[in-house]
Amino acid sequence: MNASAQPILEVENLSVEYRRGRRTNLAVDDVTLHIAPRETLGLVGESGSGKSTIGKAVLGLVRPTxxxxxxxxxxxxxxSSAQRRALARELQVIYQDPHTSLDPTKPIGYSIAEPVQIHEPASKAVVRERVFSMLRRVGLGEDAARRFPAQFSGGQKQRIAIARALILSPRLVVCDEPVSALDLSIQAEVINLMAELQQETGASYLFISHDLSIVHYLSDRIAVLRKGRIVEYGDAGRIYEDPQRDYTRRLLAAAPVPDPELQARRNAAREKDGLDARTDAIVSAIR
Structure with a gap:
């Protein structure tokens, strides 16, 4: 990570409104952030905070106001549309549900190869070897290319989705809740894999999640979002160890951890600070 380099992504004063009939919902309100090459920016907030809308705006899926x-x-x-298509190979996405990027009627080798066939036409032999190479890098054997999505576990399917997103060596990947649907042990495996692949490829990540503990593990910096606005922004270690806003502390307290003793200490601290009722409301909103 080189935070002093020219940012690969710059978002300034971003606002996004959704209209339903006569009603207007300001989903994102005057958000400014940036991501440097090889850096991971964690974007964390409860459900409805606007974090996924920011990711969609970067990907061109929603139009900012x-x-x-x-x-x-x-x-x-x-x-232009042509310029956006040209940028698609450099700007990829990993979604929460890998079903959205894997065709259930096709072997997964087809889904992984598709971006190469669209953006970098090559011989079948070259494409096949690139697919095999990516499968090996995400911990799956070459024989997986001939199997269908239904034959894989949730964690394996997310590995396949990661292979599909990274096969073009993109410079920026929007990761929208990529592990929230997985068990804690599988979450750790996938997060470690993403960190390893980032070291290999040099990609930057915009990592979107409601779980501050996961965001802290992978991120260089964190932006905490509440009701469409950034309420805390800075070094990941500082925000995780010494959050300045009560809202950030509640998000941290709401994040489950696999260590029973640590979870018990968190629960005790939460009770001491009188945060239980508010945290429970957040937990119900983000689960």
Whole structure:
């Protein structure tokens, strides 16, 4: 990570509104953030805080009502359709549910190969070897290429989705709740894999999650989002160890941990601070 380098992603004064009939919901309100090359920025907040909307705006899936989004200095909001298609190989996404990126009627080798066939036409032999290489890198054998999504566990399918997203060696990956549907032990495996692949590929991550403990593990910096606005922003270690906002402390207290003794201490501290009722409301909202 080189936080002093020219940012690969710059979001300035971003606002996004959703309209339903005569009602307007301000989902994102004047958000500014940036990501440097090889850096992971964690974007954390409860359900409905606007974090996924920011990811969708970066990917061009929702249209902002204000602000700017620049990728490597290029304004994405004024980019033509052709320019967005050209950038697609450098800007990829990993979703919470791998079913969204895996065709259940096709072997997973087909799904992993598809981005290469679209963006980097090559011979069948070259594409096949790249698919095999990615499968090995995510801990699956080459024979997996001939199997269908239904034949894999949830954790394995997320590994396949990661292989599909990274096969083009993108410079920026939007990771939208990529482990929230997995068991804690599988979450750790997938997070470690993402960290290893980032070291190998040099990609930057925008890592979106409601779980501050997971975000802290992978991120260099963290932006805490509440009701569409950033309420705390800075070094990941500082925010995790010494959160300045009560809202951030509640998010941290709400995050489950696999260590029973640590969880018991968290529960005791939560009771001491009188945060139980508010934390329970957050837990119910983000689970």
């Amino acid at each position: 204000g602000g700017t989004i620049r990728y490597d200095g290029q304004d994405l909001l004024t980019a």
